[in-house]
Each structure stands twice: as structure tokens, then as C-alpha cells.
Amino acid sequence: MEFRDQAVPPGINSCALLITTICYLIVMLSVSPTGISMLILFSIFPIITAPICGESYLKIMLRSLWVLPFILFIGIFNPIFDKEAFLKIGELDISRGWVTFASVIIRGLLGMQAILILISNDGFLGLCNSLRRLKVPDLLITQLQFVFRYLLVMMEELQNMRRARDARSYGRDTYPLKVWGNMMGQLFIRTVDRSQRIHAAMISRGFSGTIPTYNNYSFGWSYKNTLYVCSWIAVFLILRLINIPYYISLVTASHIL
Amino acid sequence: MSHHYIQFSNVCYAYPNGVEALHDVSFRISHGEKVALLGPNGAGKSTLILHTNGLLLPTSGEVNVGDIPVEKKTLPLIRQSVGLVFQNSDDQLFMPTVEEDVAFGPLNMKLPEREVEHRIDMALKAVGCQDLRKRAPSQLSGGQRRRVSIATVLSMEPSVLVLDEPSSNLDWKSREDLIRIISSFTHTCLIASHDVDLVKRVCQRSIVLKDGRIIADRPTDEIFTDQDLMRELGLIS
Amino acid sequence: MHLADALISTPVALVGGAISAALLGVAGVKVKKKDNSGLIPLMGVMGAFIFAAQMVNFAIPGTGSSGHIVGGILLAAILGPWAAFLTLTSVLIIQCLIFADGGLLALGCNILNMAVMTTLVAYPLVFKPLEGTKLSFPRLIAASVAASVVGLELGAFAVSTETVISGVTALPYKTFLTLMLSIHLAIGICEGVATAAILSFIAKNRPEIIYKKNHTRSIRRLKSIIIGFAIATVIIGGGIAFLASSNPDGLEWSIQQITGSTELSESVSSLASGCGEVQGNTAILPDYENSLSGIIGSIMVLVFVWALTALFIKPKKSSQ
Known part of the structure; x- marks a missing residue:
């Protein structure tokens, strides 16, 4: 990164x-x-x-x-x-x-x-x-920043899930489709839940639909x-x-x- | 006349799927008081916390912050005066850098640029993180993240602070720092926590919640010497 | 499927970039700027989810190999086409800038090939009609597989076309196209099955995530999307046809003779005479021996410049 x-x-x-x-x-x-x-x-x-x-x-x-x-x-x-x-x-x-x-x-x-x-x-x-x-457009920039922000967080969450699963079976990189689907489905649901928690955190700090930009960069x-x-x-x-x-x-x- | 209190009067809340999470909850936290919210997992602590700044509105009953009732139309005002810090710092810190995150609240309040700058300095100083200003959240340690999370609401200059599990997953040193910082605040505080030590050192009073009801609301010392209650909470066996 | 800058010529890259930029503009309008329903953080973490999902491979049944997901149809099924398009675009930009997947100038084409073809073409035209309004697993699987195959095949078609028009590869168009289409047929089926696996898990455990949308409204919107796409297709097709005709030997740049003009003025006029011609050969190699010495000489110039910069510009270490 x-x-x-x-x-x-x-x-x-x-x-x-x-x-x-x-x-x-x-x-x-x-x-x-x-x-x-x-x-x-x-x-x-x-x-x-x-x-x-x-x-x-x-x-x-x-x-x-x-x-x-x-x-x-x-x-x-x-x-x-x-x-x-x-x-x-x-x-x-x-x-x-x-x-x-x-x-x-x-x-x-x-x-x-x-x-x-x-x-x-x-x-x-x-x-x-x-x-x-x-x-x-701001929307795309915000989107890029969000993805960048949560990349590592998601990877970590994925690692934890894999560790829990691999501990019960054995270490491997490739999963049978069914197992893979369940794992990704779970990760997906956690992701949706996370987005709701983030949204709650945004709202409680006065978010009303537009992410404000903080411009402190000496652009010069x-x-x-x-x-x-x-x-x-x-x-x-x-x-x-x-x-x-x-x-x-x-x-x-x-x-x- | 002070605006710095929270009052719950007969608050009930049921989730859309019908599960009743809060049942007839009433209490009052007065100006400058630091109160702990205790209770086993699933007791309704998080649900209660979400009521303090109107993320959830009660099914029946009433929540007041200062003289203002928590309703749809007072929400912007309520959210400025109640600073809610979530348990997971990764959910709380969603902006690319620390300063942008701390500026998020003040900018939403449409404060002038100089005031925003002042608020950022003030909030980061209060949690001892001035030198982390330009960092990305992923470059911070767990303790730093937690402190910056608190700064993100301090910058809105709330009169009431609500903290959800502020000391979870912290090492000893970060936890000590955090306790010191929270103790230094003059805000009215409501702290949900399982951390006995933190509660004993910071909060004079504790509210115990179980199955959506308040089962005790007494000075912290009394609560922790009540063996039956402790057993019920699962804090001792 | 990520095109590198190496495989694309300037005019093709610019046309791809223009189309993608225009569609991004439309997406910006469609995904309301002022939205407080939680779509903004959802799009953000979904983008990150796609990265995480791509880190884990699944076994492709019946073969020894494994694959990972691209995610266009999955995103569209959850976020709707335009938000999914924006999300996938952000993923492609980050892949380009941070993970070195795909070129910077080729970004427009990559967005077109991967994001547009899946979220804006295959999803509304294939997935939506097949999915139906009520949860049914066979339909969900059929829709996922069909839409993924269509999306990836369109993408593969676009990749081959762009590469061949760029004139960088000597592969005959037909061979290349056949190769790409057959590879991506297989990939598309896997993608579809994997998408269906995730979607069925979600439909089983948290159906409200997929089925909370108002379907009657989205079907009405579908019509306008189809019309939009008919127009977009004409524009894209027209753009490609224009390129192909303005640079007829683009497909076989080999026709270009090495003994082309040595005059600067001719080069300039060739640059001015339309973007198709920019491609045209200005590398003028008078004869074989000389051209070899040209290469050697150029390399020597480089080494010299490198030595100079190494002497005079010290890299200031950034702290990270």
C-alpha cells in the first residue's frame, strides 16, 4: 500500500x-x-x-x-x-x-x-x-477515498475469517465453491453491517448527504x-x-x- | 437551567422485527456527572446509547437533552450537543486523514474556516494527538485511533459525551492514557463499559441494564460491593 | 483483462477515456450527490469488499484451476447499475494506481471493458429481466451466470477490438478475438457461478439486502436505460468505426514502410492530419545498420542522462 x-x-x-x-x-x-x-x-x-x-x-x-x-x-x-x-x-x-x-x-x-x-x-x-x-466530481473522489480507507480493514477482517476457518480444517488458498460462497457471503453481510455503522457515525456528526471537503492543502x-x-x-x-x-x-x- | 443533562422518561423501544430492546427506561444524568452504563451483552446498552442522539427514536416515552426533546426536527441541535463515540474506531474514523476526520463534524456545522482550524487544534490537543494530524487512520496504533475517535466528536464541542466501550482491546499503557484523558473531561459523560477498573476510577455512579430494564442505579462503589448484583451481571462468579 | 498502456495507442485510449468520462458524469447525476440513505458508505466499503473477495480463490469444479471474482454483476445486484458502475470504476482506478493493474492512459478503456459492460449493459439487459421480482434460487443462478457471461464476453470483445485497432499486436483480429472470447466464456461461467453463490447466501440469510428495492419502479427505469444504451452503443460503435476508417491500415500497421519521410515538416503535418494519423510512422530508420546504431546510441544517451541525474538529484527519502 x-x-x-x-x-x-x-x-x-x-x-x-x-x-x-x-x-x-x-x-x-x-x-x-x-x-x-x-x-x-x-x-x-x-x-x-x-x-x-x-x-x-x-x-x-x-x-x-x-x-x-x-x-x-x-x-x-x-x-x-x-x-x-x-x-x-x-x-x-x-x-x-x-x-x-x-x-x-x-x-x-x-x-x-x-x-x-x-x-x-x-x-x-x-x-x-x-x-x-x-x-x-466529488462523488468519485469520496468513493476512491472510502475504498482506500477500508481496503486494509477489509483485508484484516478477511484474514480473521480465514484463520477461524482454516483452524478448523487446514490451511489452503483455494476453497471449494460452496465454502467460498458462504465465506464471501458472510464477509459481504459484515460489510453491509459495517457500512451501516459508518453511516450512523457519519450521521451523529451532522452528516446530511454531502461529505464536506477540508482544504488545508497549500496548493500554490x-x-x-x-x-x-x-x-x-x-x-x-x-x-x-x-x-x-x-x-x-x-x-x-x-x-x- | 443547565443544558448539560440527559433525561430518559419511560423510554420503550422495539426494533422493526418486534424485538423489544428497551422497556420503561427512566433516568437522569445531571450536569458534569460521569455515569457508567453496565450490563451483560444484549442487555440493550447499544440501543440505549443510540437513543441519546436520536439515531433511534423511542417507540414510546421521551428523551431530553438539556431542555430540548429529542425529535426529528431537533436532531441537528441534539447531534451538536451529544457527541457519540462508537466502539469500533474503524467505523468512527472514515475519512482519509486524521485532520479531515476531526474536521468532519465542524464542517457539517458550517463553521467558518478559522473556527474549524481552531476546533481541530483544540480537539487533538485534548486527547494528546496534535502530531498525528496528517496521518491516515491505518497508520495509527489502536490506542491512538481510540483517542482520535474521541477527538472527532470533541471538535463539535458537545456538552455531553457518550462513549461505547472506550477501553476495549487496548493495551495497558493506552488504556491508562485513555482513562486519564476521560477523567480530565468536564463534559457530562455516559460510558458503556465492561471495564470494571475504568468504571471505578472514572464514574461516580453506575446504571445497570438487564434485558432492556434498569435493575440498579446507584453510586459505583455500592454497585461493585453488591455481590448478588455482580453475580447477576457475570462480573464475578 | 486489464489493458496495459503497452497494448494501446493514443487515439484508442483517448476515445475510451472520453466515453468513460461521459458515463461517469451521467452516473454522478444518477447517484444523487446529496444522499443520506447510507449509499455513500455502502459504495465505499463494497469497493473494498471486492478487493478482499479477489484475494481468495475458489476451485473451479471439474478442473484443477482456481479463479477469483470480478464483481460487476454482484455490485449491480446490490447497489443498482449506476452506483455499481461508480464503485467498480473506483476499484479499477485503485488497481491501476496502487496495484499496478492496467495502464493509466488505458484506464478509460478498462473502465469501458470491465465496468460499463457488466454494470451498465449486462446487468440491466440480462440480469434484471431474468432475475424476476420474487426470490427464486434457480432464477438467481441463471441470471447471474447469463449476465456474467454476457458482461465478460462483451468486455473480451472490446479488449480485442481496442488492442487490434491500436496496432500494437500482430495477432490477426480473428485469431485474437476467438482466443479472448473462448477464454472469457469459461471465466464468465465461473464468475457467474461465484456471483450466484454469494447472492444465494445473502438471499438466504439477509434477503432484505437484495430485495428491498422497489421492483416495479426499476423495471420502468429499465426502459430508459435500454434506450440510453442503444444510443451509447451507436456512439461507441461509431467511434470505433471512425477510428478504423481514419486509420485503415491500423489493423495492419505492417503496411507502413520503414523508408517513410525523414522530414520534420511531414511529421508535423501527419500529426495535424487527424488523430488516426498520429499513429502513423514517424520513426524513420534509414537503413538496417543505422537503425541498430540508433538504438545503441539512444541507450547510450539514456545511460548518460541517468548518470547525470544520479549525480545531481539526490532522491529525498519520503518518510514512508
Whole structure:
């Protein structure tokens, strides 16, 4: 769970980072599936942003590997179905399938890194507050905060139920459907009861249908934030529209290879 | 003339399914008094507590807080003057951070921003949790959660505090802290508890409830020396 | 079924996002903002319940495998379609941000595929009519299974379509679709049976939780929902058709030649000429050897930038 101590100010204004991240994804994901070099260059955003947000890039990078199984499943079909020759390394022909496979992986990693950085900057709750600033409806924000608040509570309740059951049978992760249904049904009923107790607690503190928002967050959007967002967008557009890899390749080809 | 008392007059309550939970309950708690509510599980303590701020309204009889009768139209007023703290802190603390939770009541009262700030400071200070302001409830220990729960109603500046099992599931140190804090309050208090030690140290008077009826209403010392009554309550064997 | 950012292109993500945002707006109106019946805390803890329920697997009868629930139909049966939609959306957002399930830009599509298809399409069109107005276990089971299958199959259809339109996978559409639909037929049946198991437990022990709603009214409302969905389907279908036609080679991006333009101006004009074209190839790799050196060079640039940031920006440790 990503809990960030709310007393520590975020590295970057969390609204600014959210806007920048979305722009980043929009531009990055529009790169053609064969444009690996261009995609690789797009990782300068996470590399530079990660340390500012309080995480080392290496850690973000390693954690983003988590996404691999999901994308490998679909990506692996590319080399199977698309065998057209595309790239030559020495004597070795590499098909376009493998190139696009690589690009799917890079896209996946970069997308995941962007999310990880966004969360490590100001935590989930900080992000909720910036969503509220960006005029996302209160109802959805309240809902997100509620789910986040009761996630651990529910997990704990579930653990207690499982312990009680497993003590009587034996430890296992998978339950027969009938047992599972009864267990979840019970948990469900407890959940409904809990919601009624919470509602009672809300009412006794004067709740009348709308959750009030307490705004103590120094939001302080300054020209610096505008500058921050604009300069990154400029960088993304340059990376996307100017064929930098081509110029780099000229340099590397003439000097190194 | 004081507003700080609770009076139950011949209160009966039956749940919609017909189960009668309270039967002809009458008592009066006067200004500044700390009264314990004792009784075995299922005696109707929770039901009684829900009547103090109008979460349940009596089937017959009357509840008064100060000079105000507890009715549909007085509820906003009643809920400001009676602070109800539920047993499970996870139900009491539903907002993402401590300060938002403590601010919930005052904001519902539509107080101005500066007053809300003042109330948060005051309430957290009263329970010794000023430095937990920005924390999420799940980052707090059980004792801290309980104290913050109390702060969430203190911020509404109620004149009457009603606490349901305030010391359950607490370790010795947190419990001592809590007893000290409750003792320091000048509010009129009604405390439902099984915790003999807490009741003895905090409450001068105890009301004993069984099967929805009051079976004793005496000074705490007397109650705890009455062997028959204790046996009936299952507090001794 | 969570789409990662890797598998989706910008235009598809944006269309998915727009549709989901619009429906969320409608949900905000339908689930009254000022509601004091306890729906707000109920929706909140139900979202958390879905997470908890997903932690425990059930054995799929007759096979060695196990599965977990997605929960769309279950939520809709308890909360009604719009509140369930909001709840499931919040679950998807949290899965994306905290549990790294599904991409941020793909979020709109994920909401569409999983939340909309189950709570707003399968529930009112399949579950509601089958469920009947009186408690009957066979009907409850039939309704749960049918609605779950329909919801998940629609979702699988949407996932395959979005992925293939995005042009990231080389899988032929037909193969992909067949694969996804058959996998999700199985998953849908399990989901349905599991949903029925929970619902019957609740119906047995606390029937008022499910059956307190006024059914005659909800059936009348059903009509307006159906009409709403007919319109939504046309919009969604139209959006997809528009994308497909504005980018006809989207399905077979392989047609795009590597020897495309090297000129900046052409790239710019291609960006301006419609979102479908943004996809179009601007990666210009003059020849094979050079492109390899391009990749190597790019990696070197990166390592350099990384080294620089490591030198100059110290990660300030957040205390948690």
C-alpha cells in the first residue's frame, strides 16, 4: 500500500505532475510500434522525474518489471505472426515481430514507471486531492477515498475469517465453491453491517448527504508549475517529432561502430 | 437551567422485527456527572446509547437533552450537543486523514474556516494527538485511533459525551492514557463499559441494564460491593 | 483483462477515456450527490469488499484451476447499475494506481471493458429481466451466470477490438478475438457461478439486502436505460468505426514502410492530419545498420542522462 506521510510535501506539485504524466503517455504511446529508439529516448522523463519525487530510478525500474507478464502474453505473438525482415545485426536478421515485441515491452515499462512515479510523488491521497482540484466530481473522489480507507480493514477482517476457518480444517488458498460462497457471503453481510455503522457515525456528526471537503492543502500553483508542465510538453513533442535517433545513429555509426 | 443533562422518561423501544430492546427506561444524568452504563451483552446498552442522539427514536416515552426533546426536527441541535463515540474506531474514523476526520463534524456545522482550524487544534490537543494530524487512520496504533475517535466528536464541542466501550482491546499503557484523558473531561459523560477498573476510577455512579430494564442505579462503589448484583451481571462468579 | 498502456495507442485510449468520462458524469447525476440513505458508505466499503473477495480463490469444479471474482454483476445486484458502475470504476482506478493493474492512459478503456459492460449493459439487459421480482434460487443462478457471461464476453470483445485497432499486436483480429472470447466464456461461467453463490447466501440469510428495492419502479427505469444504451452503443460503435476508417491500415500497421519521410515538416503535418494519423510512422530508420546504431546510441544517451541525474538529484527519502 502506498501511504505517504502527508506531512512531507511532494517533490513536484502533484497536479502539475499528473498533467505532465498524462501528456507524456499521450505522446509516448503515439510512437509507432517500430520506433524503438524513439521510445527508448522517452525514458528520460522517468529517469529525471523519479529522484525529484523521492525514489531512485533503479527502484522504479525494477518495480515496473511487474508489468511484464501481462504484456508478454500478448506481445509474444508479434514475433510469431510478423516474420518480415526488418533489422540486421551482423549476419542475424531480426524480424519486425521481434522489434515490435521489444517496443511493446518498452511501452509497458515506461507506462508503468510513469504511474509508479506519480504515486511516489504525493501518495494516493495526495493524488485524490489534485484530482479534486482538477474538477473531478466529488462523488468519485469520496468513493476512491472510502475504498482506500477500508481496503486494509477489509483485508484484516478477511484474514480473521480465514484463520477461524482454516483452524478448523487446514490451511489452503483455494476453497471449494460452496465454502467460498458462504465465506464471501458472510464477509459481504459484515460489510453491509459495517457500512451501516459508518453511516450512523457519519450521521451523529451532522452528516446530511454531502461529505464536506477540508482544504488545508497549500496548493500554490505558481508560474513555476506552468513552466514545468510546458517545458516537459515541449520536450515530449521534440522527442516525438524530430527524429533524434537518426542523428544519434549518424554520430554513433561514424565514431563507434 | 443547565443544558448539560440527559433525561430518559419511560423510554420503550422495539426494533422493526418486534424485538423489544428497551422497556420503561427512566433516568437522569445531571450536569458534569460521569455515569457508567453496565450490563451483560444484549442487555440493550447499544440501543440505549443510540437513543441519546436520536439515531433511534423511542417507540414510546421521551428523551431530553438539556431542555430540548429529542425529535426529528431537533436532531441537528441534539447531534451538536451529544457527541457519540462508537466502539469500533474503524467505523468512527472514515475519512482519509486524521485532520479531515476531526474536521468532519465542524464542517457539517458550517463553521467558518478559522473556527474549524481552531476546533481541530483544540480537539487533538485534548486527547494528546496534535502530531498525528496528517496521518491516515491505518497508520495509527489502536490506542491512538481510540483517542482520535474521541477527538472527532470533541471538535463539535458537545456538552455531553457518550462513549461505547472506550477501553476495549487496548493495551495497558493506552488504556491508562485513555482513562486519564476521560477523567480530565468536564463534559457530562455516559460510558458503556465492561471495564470494571475504568468504571471505578472514572464514574461516580453506575446504571445497570438487564434485558432492556434498569435493575440498579446507584453510586459505583455500592454497585461493585453488591455481590448478588455482580453475580447477576457475570462480573464475578 | 486489464489493458496495459503497452497494448494501446493514443487515439484508442483517448476515445475510451472520453466515453468513460461521459458515463461517469451521467452516473454522478444518477447517484444523487446529496444522499443520506447510507449509499455513500455502502459504495465505499463494497469497493473494498471486492478487493478482499479477489484475494481468495475458489476451485473451479471439474478442473484443477482456481479463479477469483470480478464483481460487476454482484455490485449491480446490490447497489443498482449506476452506483455499481461508480464503485467498480473506483476499484479499477485503485488497481491501476496502487496495484499496478492496467495502464493509466488505458484506464478509460478498462473502465469501458470491465465496468460499463457488466454494470451498465449486462446487468440491466440480462440480469434484471431474468432475475424476476420474487426470490427464486434457480432464477438467481441463471441470471447471474447469463449476465456474467454476457458482461465478460462483451468486455473480451472490446479488449480485442481496442488492442487490434491500436496496432500494437500482430495477432490477426480473428485469431485474437476467438482466443479472448473462448477464454472469457469459461471465466464468465465461473464468475457467474461465484456471483450466484454469494447472492444465494445473502438471499438466504439477509434477503432484505437484495430485495428491498422497489421492483416495479426499476423495471420502468429499465426502459430508459435500454434506450440510453442503444444510443451509447451507436456512439461507441461509431467511434470505433471512425477510428478504423481514419486509420485503415491500423489493423495492419505492417503496411507502413520503414523508408517513410525523414522530414520534420511531414511529421508535423501527419500529426495535424487527424488523430488516426498520429499513429502513423514517424520513426524513420534509414537503413538496417543505422537503425541498430540508433538504438545503441539512444541507450547510450539514456545511460548518460541517468548518470547525470544520479549525480545531481539526490532522491529525498519520503518518510514512508
